[in-house]
Amino acid sequence: MPTKLITDHHIPHAIIEIVEASKKELDLVSPFWNWKHLARQVASAAKRKVSIRVYLRLEQTNEDFYNNLIVDLLDIGAKVYEVPGLHAKICRNESLAIVGSMNLLASSATASYEAATIVDEVQVLGDIKKYISHLTDIGQQSKRSFLGKIVEKLENALPEQPGFCMRCNIEIPFNPLMPLCGEHYQSWLKYKNRNYKEKYCHDCGKSAITSFNKPVCIDCYKVSRPTGFENQTT
Ligand SMILES: [Zn+2]
Ligand SMILES: [Zn+2]
Numbered sequence: 001m002p003t004k005l006i007t008d009h010h011i012p013h014a015i016i017e018i019v020e021a022s023k024k025e026l027d028l029v030s031p032f033w034n035w036k037h038l039a040r041q042v043a044s045a046a047k048r049k050v051s052i053r054v055y056l057r058l059e060q061t062n063e064d065f066y067n068n069l070i071v072d073l074l075d076i077g078a079k080v081y082e083v084p085g086l087h088a089k090i091c092r093n094e095s096l097a098i099v100g101s102m103n104l105l106a107s108s109a110t111a112s113y114e115a116a117t118i119v120d121e122v123q124v125l126g127d128i129k130k131y132i133s134h135l136t137d138i139g140q141q142s143k144r145s146f147l148g149k150i151v152e153k154l155e156n157a158l159p160e161q162p163g164f165c166m167r168c169n170i171e172i173p174f175n176p177l178m179p180l181c182g183e184h185y186q187s188w189l190k191y192k193n194r195n196y197k198e199k200y201c202h203d204c205g206k207s208a209i210t211s212f213n214k215p216v217c218i219d220c221y222k223v224s225r226p227t228g229f230e231n232q233t234t
Helices: 010-021 036-047 060-075 106-110 122-138 145-157 182-189 218-222
Strands: 004-007 025-029 051-056 079-082 090-093 097-100 115-119 162-164 171-173 198-200 207-210
Touching: 004 010, 010 025, 010 036, 010 090, 010 097, 010 115, 025 036, 025 122, 036 051, 051 060, 051 122, 060 079, 090 122, 097 122, 115 122
Parallel strands: 025 051, 051 079
Antiparallel strands: 004 115, 025 090, 090 097, 097 115, 162 171, 198 207
16 A cells, blocks of 8 residues: 545544554654543454554643553553654654644544644655654553553552541551542542642651642652552562
């Protein structure tokens, strides 16, 4: 197939096809994301052991949305890179790429006029891959899954350890993913703001500015508490 121009509503189909056809590698590059229409296909690529990398630009205005998106992506095993100033839009697997004007947004798929080219020429595919490596170098990899792994291990391997509710300081089980007591978790759920400022460190219980995203104070963060699995490999 030669390089081909596609437009408007054909583009989302082409992107989905590239995701579905991926066997080894899948790179998704887009400054803005709303990937509901892609989530299922990307998750099933992850199940097929396709190595998935996602490049996005963090929007201050929509931090919660992006935090949740990143957590979802990390959960399925994707690598996520935050690239400041990113404006390129690329979707590639090991044998096909699409480069164009579209964000990976549902609205781009329906409401705007878009154009893109589909490429399968080996040399251009190589150039695209090289460009994405460059984004990997300048981007910052999101490591938030690390916290999830720790918690998983804590829950599986260890008896309950004490921690503190970030809002009222009562003693609760230590769990960086659930740093509030039942009552305050219920009120947090109304807004689900992962950056909402809380008053106490979940680990040591001392006064500190904390949040769902950063549940422990600087001191506790530096000296992570003994968890009993330091010597296990992740
Ligand atoms: Zn509380
Ligand atoms: Zn602390």
